[in-house]
Amino acid sequence: MSESLPIVEMAGISISFPGVKALDEVGLRLFPGEVHTLMGENGAGKSTLIKALTGVYRIDEGEIRISGEPRLLGGTADAQHAGISTVYQEVNLCSNLTIGENVMLGHEVRGAAGINWRATHRAAGETLEKLGLGHLNPKQALATLPLAVQQLVAISRSMVAQCKVLILDEPTSSLDANEVEQLFTVIRSLRDQGVAILFVSHFLDQVYAISDRLTVLRNGRFEGEYRTHELDRAQLISKMIGKDVDALKSLDAKGARRVRSDAAPLYSAKGIGRKGAIEEIDIDLHRGEVVGLAGLLGSGRTELARLIYGADRPDTGEVTMNDEKAEITSPAKALARRIAFSSENRRDEGIIRDLSVRENLILAVQARRGWARPLPRREQDAIVEKYVSALGVRPADPERPIRLLSGGNQQKVLLGRWLATEPDILILDEPTRGIDIGAKAEIQEYVAGLADDGLSVLFISSEIEEVVRQSDRIVVLKDHRKIAELEGGQGVSAESIVNVIAEDGLGDPSADTAVREEVTT
Amino acid sequence: MSANAHGPFEALKGLVRRQYFWGIVAIALLLLVNLAKDPGYLAVSVGSSGNLVGNVIDILRAAAPIILISVGMCLVVATRGIDLSVGSVMVVAGAVSMEFLKGAPDTVGSGLAAIGLVVVVSAALGAVNGMLVSVVGLQPFISTLVIMLAGRGLAKVITGGQNTTATNEMFRWTANGHVLGLPAVFLLALLLAVAMGLLVRRSALGLMLEALGMDAKAARLAGVNRRALLFTVYILSGVLAGFAGVFATASVMTVDVSRTGYQLELDAILAVVIGGTSLAGGKFNITGAVIGAILIATLDKTVVFLGVSSSATPAFKAVVIVALCLLQSERVRRAFRKRRSAVAVRPAEREKVAA
Ligand SMILES: Nc1ncnc2c1ncn2[C@@H]1O[C@H](COP(=O)(O)OP(=O)(O)OP(=O)(O)O)[C@@H](O)[C@H]1O
Ligand SMILES: [Mg+2]
Numbered sequence: 001m002s003e004s005l006p007i008v009e010m011a012g013i014s015i016s017f018p019g020v021k022a023l024d025e026v027g028l029r030l031f032p033g034e035v036h037t038l039m040g041e042n043g044a045g046k047s048t049l050i051k052a053l054t055g056v057y058r059i060d061e062g063e064i065r066i067s068g069e070p071r072l073l074g075g076t077a078d079a080q081h082a083g084i085s086t087v088y089q090e091v092n093l094c095s096n097l098t099i100g101e102n103v104m105l106g107h108e109v110r111g112a113a114g115i116n117w118r119a120t121h122r123a124a125g126e127t128l129e130k131l132g133l134g135h136l137n138p139k140q141a142l143a144t145l146p147l148a149v150q151q152l153v154a155i156s157r158s159m160v161a162q163c164k165v166l167i168l169d170e171p172t173s174s175l176d177a178n179e180v181e182q183l184f185t186v187i188r189s190l191r192d193q194g195v196a197i198l199f200v201s202h203f204l205d206q207v208y209a210i211s212d213r214l215t216v217l218r219n220g221r222f223e224g225e226y227r228t229h230e231l232d233r234a235q236l237i238s239k240m241i242g243k244d245v246d247a248l249k250s251l252d253a254k255g256a257r258r259v260r261s262d263a264a265p266l267y268s269a270k271g272i273g274r275k276g277a278i279e280e281i282d283i284d285l286h287r288g289e290v291v292g293l294a295g296l297l298g299s300g301r302t303e304l305a306r307l308i309y310g311a312d313r314p315d316t317g318e319v320t321m322n323d324e325k326a327e328i329t330s331p332a333k334a335l336a337r338r339i340a341f342s343s344e345n346r347r348d349e350g351i352i353r354d355l356s357v358r359e360n361l362i363l364a365v366q367a368r369r370g371w372a373r374p375l376p377r378r379e380q381d382a383i384v385e386k387y388v389s390a391l392g393v394r395p396a397d398p399e400r401p402i403r404l405l406s407g408g409n410q411q412k413v414l415l416g417r418w419l420a421t422e423p424d425i426l427i428l429d430e431p432t433r434g435i436d437i438g439a440k441a442e443i444q445e446y447v448a449g450l451a452d453d454g455l456s457v458l459f460i461s462s463e464i465e466e467v468v469r470q471s472d473r474i475v476v477l478k479d480h481r482k483i484a485e486l487e488g489g490q491g492v493s494a495e496s497i498v499n500v501i502a503e504d505g506l507g508d509p510s511a512d513t514a515v516r517e518e519v520t521t
Numbered sequence: 522m523s524a525n526a527h528g529p530f531e532a533l534k535g536l537v538r539r540q541y542f543w544g545i546v547a548i549a550l551l552l553l554v555n556l557a558k559d560p561g562y563l564a565v566s567v568g569s570s571g572n573l574v575g576n577v578i579d580i581l582r583a584a585a586p587i588i589l590i591s592v593g594m595c596l597v598v599a600t601r602g603i604d605l606s607v608g609s610v611m612v613v614a615g616a617v618s619m620e621f622l623k624g625a626p627d628t629v630g631s632g633l634a635a636i637g638l639v640v641v642v643s644a645a646l647g648a649v650n651g652m653l654v655s656v657v658g659l660q661p662f663i664s665t666l667v668i669m670l671a672g673r674g675l676a677k678v679i680t681g682g683q684n685t686t687a688t689n690e691m692f693r694w695t696a697n698g699h700v701l702g703l704p705a706v707f708l709l710a711l712l713l714a715v716a717m718g719l720l721v722r723r724s725a726l727g728l729m730l731e732a733l734g735m736d737a738k739a740a741r742l743a744g745v746n747r748r749a750l751l752f753t754v755y756i757l758s759g760v761l762a763g764f765a766g767v768f769a770t771a772s773v774m775t776v777d778v779s780r781t782g783y784q785l786e787l788d789a790i791l792a793v794v795i796g797g798t799s800l801a802g803g804k805f806n807i808t809g810a811v812i813g814a815i816l817i818a819t820l821d822k823t824v825v826f827l828g829v830s831s832s833a834t835p836a837f838k839a840v841v842i843v844a845l846c847l848l849q850s851e852r853v854r855r856a857f858r859k860r861r862s863a864v865a866v867r868p869a870e871r872e873k874v875a876a
Contacts, residue, residue, distance in 0.1 A: 311742060352732050352739050354731075354804065363728075363743045364744050366725045367740075367743055367744035371750070371753075374725040375725065
């Protein structure tokens with residue numbers, strides 16, 4: 001594994017977009033049999049560098065050598081030809097095809113009479129198996145899967161072709177610990193087979209667990225390349241943000257617990273449920289309280305959030321808000337009652353690609369007012385100014401189409417959209433997905449501050465530690481139902497929640513398989 | 522918007538970048554062709570009654586109904602829909618007004634009443650479209666196809682299968698009158714188009730429609746009320762088609778149940794596309810739709826003027842429109858730009874990067 005020759009060598013790469021110099025003489029080396037992590041803040045140029053290597057963007061200057069030979073990559077096909085396989089930051093699968101078709105697209109098994117679908121689906125099944133997705137039915141429509149599973153399917157897809165270089169741009173952004181472990185097992189085995197792997201993540205634990213080498217970018221410039229063991233976390237962070245800050249400190253410090261007033265709950269649901277999504281559940285939300293939803297992938301976290309917001313219609317149950325009965329059957333109705341919901345699926349349910357940052361930011365506020373009462377331009381600018389600076393959106397150009405922003409910055413704009421509605425209840429489903437550690441701490445602090453001032457927050461994260469850290473009360477979900485409700489505080493930790501989940505239903509071995517079947521059919 | 526840059530040269534450059542620029546060029550070219558055949562084609566003279574007369578004036582008059590249905594179509598298309606029923610709404614509007622005026626006294630009051638009736642009926646037809654699309658959840662193509670087929674039948678039922686004729690001076694004036702020497706019908710159509718443009722851009726309707734058309738799922742989660750918007754848009758399209766029907770029948774004060782508005786939905790769709798609004802929904806351009814409509818009217822007149830045989834007319838139209846769409850397509854435009862930039866623009870860009 002020691003200094004063999006790099007399989008990919010990028011040197012002096014510069015790429016400019018109108019108004020932004022995204023990369024400025026950046027270099028990157030990938031070695032066979034090594035996991036290389038690309039680090040940097042949101043907008044540092046990680047995804048752009050990856051797209052330069054995969055032929056999506058033409059480089060303005062610099063040189064790309066693959067196996068020692070200079071290459072001109074004219075398009076993604078060239079890169080694939082050169083043995084580079086990529087999972088981009090935003091899951092780009094075809095949601096109207098089946099899982100199997102998505103995995104095998106372009107690599108279908110051909111027989112004498114065209115594509116042999118049976119064999120194709122079988123091959124897809126085998127590929128999925130490697131990532132622990134053996135229980136999925138390849139003939140199922142992709143759109144029915146939760147985002148995290150779609151992300152895993154996208155990763156499986158990249159492994160169909162034999163590749164020499166595997167690029168994963170934030171593959172773990174919506175996975176929970178088990179899936180990450182599964183993914184890492186596969187990555188390690190590919191690494192041991194001599195594949196060069198390029199990995200991007202904002203989770204330092206993951207970075208230190210998997211990578212052999214780091215390249216740090218800052219503001220589109222190359223900061224340095226390091227062996228992972230040469231650089232501790234504090235050093236790494238200061239390289240990324242360019243100054244010595246203990247960004248980690250504020251993340252680790254557990255905020256003072258808020259005292260819940262004994263007043264009646266702001267929102268109270270009795271027995272709300274929806275067939276196939278979540279079993280009947282009771283949940284109360286109080287002013288000034290952060291309630292966390294903990295549970296494994298597929299436990300029904302997102303489904304419950306969608307039900308509360310009216311994104312899906314509940315089949316059963318009753319909701320009262322401020323002691324009166326509330327019919328929340330659509331997002332518009334929820335917004336009118338000052339409930340806001342930030343979806344985990346930024347690409348499909350969040351940003352509107354072709355609208356500007358400003359239009360994306362004010363969209364929910366405007367939708368609630370109705371089209372006949374346009375928000376005056378001055379108020380729009382005030383909202384934009386407030387949230388662009390509070391959340392640190394970069395570049396701070398409100399008229400830029402949002403699709404041109406980096407993934408993390410798009411996420412910040414979306415958070416701004418929901419904060420701008422000044423909600424009473426804010427439902428956050430993976431709100432900091434793809435946001436770098438510095439900004440993440442700031443945003444969490446900001447939301448905690450709003451909760452101190454009386455905002456009610458429902459918080460969902462695949463990182464159980466984060467849920468524990470943020471929440472005053474934790475609702476634990478498993479297999480689409482609530483199994484426990486814990487007051488946050490001394491006794492509760494990530495381990496204790498994992499234990500609660502593991503111990504539930506131990507007496508009933510059929511429970512697990514029953515749900516598996518439900519998922520596959 | 523971006524045309525407020527410095528000086529006329531910058532303004533011109535802004536115009537060239539607009540999709541509908543090629544529509545303007547095409548209008549000019551068609552007029553040139555006509556001019557080649559008859560050097561006096563563009564002449565506009567003052568007629569006996571003090572009004573302007575000439576071929577160009579005729580074109581503007583003919584463009585009026587197309588402008589109206591194109592503007593309506595433009596809004597529907599922005600939501601990723603299509604309204605095939607506009608031609609049929611026109612004939613229903615004509616039938617309703619002629620039947621009403623046939624028995625009514627020839628007063629301004631009954632003329633206005635007829636127009637009011639048209640607004641109600643065409644809004645109702647638009648509402649049916651809106652309901653089929655938003656509540657029942659049918660594809661816009663199918664929903665409006667149903668109304669397109671049913672509408673012409675309805676018109677025949679209203680007139681008892683006759684081509685009803687009526688007299689009403691006020692009603693007739695909307696199509697044949699003049700204001701400041703210009704045809705009132707064109708000015709009225711332009712006025713309605715400008716009013717729609719203001720409505721859409723001064724309120725938040727435009728933003729909501731674009732959001733819905735670009736990404737219905739994300740827009741819904743952002744609280745955009747899809748159902749109300751679709752109702753609004755199909756009703757607006759219906760009412761505009763109703764006015765177009767008034768204009769189309771008022772000029773001869775006769776509704777021709779089989780020919781009024783016949784196949785005009787296709788002209789409207791073409792006008793919208795020429796004007797730079799993609800049928801995939803999202804960003805839309807009302808000015809472009811108006812220019813597209815004027816182009817279609819110019820094309821119709823040219824075909825007649827050049828004496829293209831009526832059987833070859835559709836083919837002639839098709840050739841012009843395909844050429845235009847090619848010019849507008851991103852790919853072709855990029856190819857053009859590349860050829861130019863290969864020589865000139867590239868070094869300039871390099872400098873900017875270095876700075
Ligand atoms: N197509 C584009 N046009 C214009 N600017 C772009 C484009 N793509 C990226 N940028 C800009 O380039 C910079 C780098 O973006 P990039 O997506 O590479 O960041 P990143 O490091 O991947 O960030 P994140 O962690 O948020 O994903 C950003 O300022 C972004 O706004
Ligand atoms: Mg990125």
